[in-house]
Amino acid sequence: MEKKKVVLGVIGSDAHAVGNKILDYSLTNAGYEVVNIGVLSPQEDFINAAIETNADAIFVSSLYGHGEIDCKGLREKCNEAGLNDILLYVGGNIVVGKQDWDDVKKRFLDMGFDRVYPPGTAAEVGIKDLTEDLSKRG
Amino acid sequence: MEKKKVVLGVIGSDAHAVGNKILDYSLTNAGYEVVNIGVLSPQEDFINAAIETNADAIFVSSLYGHGEIDCKGLREKCNEAGLNDILLYVGGNIVVGKQDWDDVKKRFLDMGFDRVYPPGTAAEVGIKDLTEDLSKRG
Amino acid sequence: MNLKNKRLSDEAFFKEREEVLAGWPTGKEVDLQEAVDYLKKVPDEKNFAKALELAKRKGITLAQPRAGVPLIDKHIELLNHLSKEGGADLLPSTIDAYSRQNRYDECQVGIDESLKEGRAMMNGFPAVNHGVKGCRQVYESIDKPVQARHGTPDSRLLAEVIHAGGWTSNEGGGISYNVPYAKSVSIEKSLSDWMYCDRLVGFYAEQGIEINREPFGPLTGTLVPPSMAIVTGVIEALLAAEQGVKSITVGYGQCGNLVQDVAAIRALEELTEQYLKEYGYNDVVVTTVFHQWMGGFPEDESKAFGVISFGTATAALAGATKVIVKTPHEAIGIPTKEANAAGIKATKMVLNLLEGQRLPMSKELETEIEIIKAEVKCIMDKTFELGSGDLAVGTVKAFEAGVIDIPFAPSNYNAGKVMPARDNNGAVRYYMTGNIPFTKDIIDFNQSKLGERSEFEKRELSFQMTIDDIFAVGKGKLIGRP
Amino acid sequence: MNLKNKRLSDEAFFKEREEVLAGWPTGKEVDLQEAVDYLKKVPDEKNFAKALELAKRKGITLAQPRAGVPLIDKHIELLNHLSKEGGADLLPSTIDAYSRQNRYDECQVGIDESLKEGRAMMNGFPAVNHGVKGCRQVYESIDKPVQARHGTPDSRLLAEVIHAGGWTSNEGGGISYNVPYAKSVSIEKSLSDWMYCDRLVGFYAEQGIEINREPFGPLTGTLVPPSMAIVTGVIEALLAAEQGVKSITVGYGQCGNLVQDVAAIRALEELTEQYLKEYGYNDVVVTTVFHQWMGGFPEDESKAFGVISFGTATAALAGATKVIVKTPHEAIGIPTKEANAAGIKATKMVLNLLEGQRLPMSKELETEIEIIKAEVKCIMDKTFELGSGDLAVGTVKAFEAGVIDIPFAPSNYNAGKVMPARDNNGAVRYYMTGNIPFTKDIIDFNQSKLGERSEFEKRELSFQMTIDDIFAVGKGKLIGRP
Ligand code: B12
């Protein structure tokens, strides 16, 4: 069976590299093919990588606080690029400061993300969800 | 001029001795005659000392949390003993736990204390008030 | 003097016991044989002595809070919060201050008022009033070993009730729970009463039940120089061992200079073991407890966290077997269970970071250990001499003579001539040595250390310096500089 | 390669300067002569370099938070809160992450959105966008020295704006603000850009104005072994000195083993001074900065206080000139001003308690200092060799060759072959040394230390161990045991 593909990267002007390396390692270990575009990645790089590799999901990390600005419009751009049903996950420290999590989550779901993770989420949690979401699609 | 007299003690089953020693030292330094009945002093000891020495004020310390129970009825007993206008001050950590200070203060004022001090009050604050209160009486 | 440092005979013990149990109605609940059976079922992980022994073997430091509220159900809730949310390794039950004066009738008032007002009107758990049944209810509702912590000069009935209740440790001792906690209890009386408590533990030991005993090292918590604290620990350990106690945790309250504090814990452990061996007690397990800063705390909670965490670092670097935890509410009042748990969490974090790390030996550390040991020797030698070889008698006389003299103690039986002050590095030194029979070298050492500070601060050594030191930590500094 | 470790000529500098100032409209505001006049009026207590020098002389450790919000008035409010309520000794202005990538147009979006939403939508203060005027407004509204803290590979325009704005320190350097913060900026480019920043400071120095420069010691904040951090500090100090910088604060991020951390600060200071002297820079004042734990934090705020306080104790015992403060919100997000002040208060409390106290020299400390120095020497020697004596060229080549190699760095110019792990006492060691030209002795030392842990944990040395270590502190431990 062909491996499922995940585009992985840290969006915007964000240079936090450690979580990205760990996610890469864990996803690979879990049997996924990882297309890691690394830190400091604009929306376009995510989309291009997803198109090129025909990916099943995009894992966006944002640690540094600008997540809300950086992620705006990503779903729309995916749609424009024909990635209509690609899974969009986001995690890290996605907003500035300590905010009410339900509120934050809603804002990102409204932006079109399928899954939104709070600070310090273990890679395993995201991987479990991904496996589930993908198996639902068959 | 004769020195003004202050009965000083720690009420109830309370053995906190350090503040007591400091208050003794500071009151004496400020020119008061101190009648220090020490720690672990029941209400009666305060009253007897005040009668015997014809004191102008009583400084009650309570540190250990039982202040509210221990101080109940002190003003009434003073009155019964004929110490009608003796100044009654209380300080230390006079209730159990971190409580709203205005509330605590009111409870002790209602019990008949003239001055009520929050945790960590400097001796000098009490002494300044005492000098003022006494000079008002002339 | 009737007092002797000699194991109580069974006859004397059981005779005294009748009187003790009659002190309050719950005394009737204590049935020694039944208690032995009950205690035999205490699993290792809920036995205080065993938990300490294991920690010592592993070289780790356990965290124990202080906590106690008047009503049983609230107390259980509190302890479980500290264990589960806070992560405490060992649990306490702090006894209220009326019980400490054996005023069990006033405890009843406190219990009733607490019920009525719907809030704690007392500063602890009145274990005697709650009786063996109440103590067992507590013991059975928690998952860690539990110890009574108090300040009771005469804790005989308390000891009977709590041990029968499944509590496998009792804090205190004839000096350490008298002099800082009482005004007019003679040393003779409290030593004798604590011999009873120790004998009770010795009795249980003979039945194969390990119960831990812990002298209260910090004493007044106020600038007590290490050697004075250690002397009381060593004496109480020797007295307890004579009565058959096999698990002893000697303690010390943080003074604030890292090297001095580590030296104190090392000296405390070494000296206790050495004296026990010298006097023929070869099967006692000695562990140590380090108390986070016991003097006045800063009101600001963030600063309190700083004090708590630095104390923890010292405990870990010293290699203490356990650390007693303060809370961010310390300066104000008895902590809420949340504040108490917060103190434990900060403590455990630092302990975990420092697990296995020790302050390495250095010339400075060696020097401090040596001076502490030399000071202790002066006092111990004289104490034995005063008692003509009998330590209990010697202790009474040493207090009379001011040979043992604890700063800021309320007791009328304490000379109160010794005055401490910090040196220029924050170490606590003897400023006035009163009647302590120190050698000239030791006095000179203390004076020269204090002289450095005098010079630095450009002011004479005086009581004002001591006062400034008393307030310093509360105001956010270690040394009370002008 | 055009690069050379040689003071920029006035001609080259002023030519480059024109281009730099044209980078954004606020560049026009910078008038060097007027700036000199302005900076001459900065009083000593608001001059960063002088405050550090004074602290060094007094042997105390200063506390500095990180903080920055997008809007000027909010930023001023924040800094004043940290100074007055928190008690910070030195103030920061953390620059937002768009500015760090020189995306000043996006900053404008961030400022506008922040205004619109009524909350900070950016993670820092966009100083270039606010211009000299905005920076001066900040400087004039506070009572302590202020420094720009960021992570900008090309900070030339930023440096121009902030210094003219009265900010007397700039953090960063050609390595430390590139490799951990960028992906595709060449080392050559960032070294050259930071030479400009240093030259600017050198220019001011020639006008009698002391401005401080601070290499960013913690790098990726993630298990960076001390010697690797120190190499970058020494290199950036030498490069800065060549451009005329006279006040340099070299830095290091806490690893967690007390002895190793103290050794690192001591080695850092000694080596920096030694190399500067060796290369003829005799009038540079070297101070040190210790960063409280820079890796993942625990979410629980009490635990965070523990991490903060233990880091502070290490800084004080090491004798660092300043300590950079974390907050109880670290794991979650940019702190509120209250949380930030709380971190400072805990820090100051511990600093005050430990004022004047140092970790005494011991065999263990000596050994750690020696191994760090030996490791640094291997890397430095090879770097000079690769550059045929030119440090700038050598640095570029050392990165190419993986001689300098920073764990977990995002930069494509970093080899990424070095892997660290903790030993059994929590000290960070080299698990894979990649292309670092260590001697066999050094490699053996690292391996044997790691071997002890392997054995204790009964598992092979592997990347899993490193991963476990990365998560350990966040989970409440220092070492990631299985
Ligand atoms: C040292 C100390 C001890 C020592 C006391 C040694 C001794 N014999 O003196 C020891 C360790 C023995 C001890 C024991 C206990 N303590 Co205690 N102790 C403290 C501590 C840390 C410092 C007290 C101190 O000496 N401060 C320095 C002196 C100079 O300040 P002060 O006493 O506050 O007095 C000053 C002012 O308050 C003021 N003042 C005081 N009275 C008055 C009166 C007037 C009229 C005026 C104007 C001013 C004034 O002037 C003084 C000089 O500035 C405090 C907490 C804190 N403050 O940080 C807890 C504290 C007072 N203790 C407390 C408790 C509960 C106990 C115990 C019950 C034990 C326990 N739970 O484990 C026992 C009680 C024993 C007994 N029977 O009394 C609680 C009280 C709780 C409450 N009120 O809710 C406190 C607040 C700690 C806490 N947060 O739990 N304690």
Ligand code: B12
């Ligand atoms: C180390 C670190 C740094 C290092 C990064 C080095 C590097 N290049 O990687 C340095 C020091 C350089 C740095 C710089 C900055 N940092 Co930083 N940093 C941290 C810190 C302490 C740890 C991050 C880390 O490595 N964690 C370990 C890894 C393994 O965990 P992780 O990144 O969280 O990722 C895990 C999960 O979140 C999850 N995950 C992540 N993404 C996704 C996505 C999906 C789909 C899923 C399922 C899961 C998932 O899986 C990962 C593995 O478990 C955090 C605070 C913290 N967490 O304690 C701050 C933090 C992230 N940084 C922060 C900031 C603001 C910055 C700076 C702007 C500097 C500043 N203010 O001073 C700069 C930004 C530079 C830039 N341009 O990006 C803030 C962000 C604030 C916010 N969101 O409100 C934080 C939260 C600190 C704080 N409280 O202020 N930082």
